[in-house]
Amino acid sequence: MEEEQCRLAADRSGLTEFCRTKDFLVCVDSDGCVMNTMESKHKKCFGPCLVEEWGLEHIRDAVLQRWNEINLYTVTRGVNRFVGLTKMLREVNEEYVPVAGLPALEDWVGTTPQLSEEALAVAAGSGAKILSKALAWSRKVNERVARLSVEDRQPFSAVYASLEKTHEYADIAVVSSANEEAVREEFEESGLLGHVDLLLTQTVGTKEYCLKALLKKGYASSAVIMIGDARGDLKAAEKNGVLFYPILVKKEEESWRQWSEEALLSFLNHNYSGSDQDERIEAFYRNLGM
Ligand SMILES: [Mg+2]
Structure with a gap:
């Protein structure tokens, strides 16, 4: 098959x-x-959508800076979006505020046969709330990326x-x-x-x-x-x-x-x-x- x-x-x-x-x-x-395209996608879409979805406005600058380091400027550059998200939320949880349901996301990322939005949608249907939040974030990112101007592409x-x-x-x-x-x-x-x-x-x-x-x-x-x-x-x-x-x-x-x-x-x-x-x-x- x-x-x-x-x-x-x-x-x-x-x-x-x-x-x-x-x-x-x-x-x-x-x-x-x-x-x-990487800078505009991460700086204008991925990072800001994460801050919005998890209500992290009070630590916005620190989160965006780490998001960019993880996804653009260090060896994890180009990592799958859900792996990057989990890494970032783990840091937020350890250094700033508790992230509800984090183990469920870590578990999904560690065990799913496919790190895709489609696979996440299936898991979110019957899983923890954090999976639905990750899915909402991912879809919001897609929408925002689609609206990037020609200059950003x-x-x-x-x-x-x-x-x-x-x-x-x-x-x-x-x-x-x-x-x-x-x-x-x-x-x-x-x-x-x-x-x-x-x-x-x-x-x-x-x-x-x-x-x-x-x-x-x-x-x-x-x-x-x-x-x-x-x-x-x-x-x-x-x-x-x-x-x-x-x-x-x-x-x-x-x-x-x-x-x-x-x-x-x-x-x-x-x-x-x-x-x-x-x-x-x-x-x-x-x-x-x-
Ligand atoms: Mg590349």
């Missing part, structure tokens, strides 16, 4: 029909990597030239855990859709699953690289034995320029793995405070 669902989802994304046209494949994450400017140059030598696939319509819309609006061959999102599967499926198209693993901004991107690459190039938070433009001016060539010459990649991964962790 699960395989059947994967196949259907893959058909819609074009994965099944997709054929390799070049020897090299460059996979790019979307949020916070190609698209400059722009690519980093160096991405245009970088992807254009990369596309001369490599196939390009977007590999994102975001919602398919949102990713397609952002790429269409910004005129980047023409620079990518394939759009793989949460409808197809996890990033790890998508990379695995792409490898079956006949690329050598040394000719495949994942470009991403979060540890989840690195882990997906490592699990598939492919390369990783980091886009550093707050240094995104510089990271993209360095990709097209230095790392791309080294990747195409099979020289990127080894010290070049190691140094960049080290810088990536350092930039996230590790």
Whole structure:
């Protein structure tokens, strides 16, 4: 059944029909990597909605600051929204005010087979009140994200030239855990859709699953690289034995320029793995405070 669902989802994304046209494949994450969307989503939507839903106005600044550290500036950057929420509420509970029902949320996050809004909706139907609050928060966040202006959904400017140059030598696939319509819309609006061959999102599967499926198209693993901004991107690459190039938070433009001016060539010459990649991964962790 699960395989059947994967196949259907893959058909819609074009994965099944997709054929390799070049020897090299460059996979790019979307949020916070190609698209400059992470800051506005977290600062304007996720954090403020949490303060509202849990009535934390009296400690608003402290909560927002920690929310941004957890989700943008430390190694947990890009973590699933419900994992981030649980971590934040645990801190609120320990340092400021008791959070009613917290163990029920911790239990759901620790045991649910899928950390999705759909799964939470099922659990909230018969579960503790905090699950309904988490669901209400998540839906409010979606509404607010959908209302973000076009200025909040722009690519980093160096991405245009970088992807254009990369596309001369490599196939390009977007590999994102975001919602398919949102990713397609952002790429269409910004005129980047023409620079990518394939759009793989949460409808197809996890990033790890998508990379695995792409490898079956006949690329050598040394000719495949994942470009991403979060540890989840690195882990997906490592699990598939492919390369990783980091886009550093707050240094995104510089990271993209360095990709097209230095790392791309080294990747195409099979020289990127080894010290070049190691140094960049080290810088990536350092930039996230590790
Ligand atoms: Mg990302």
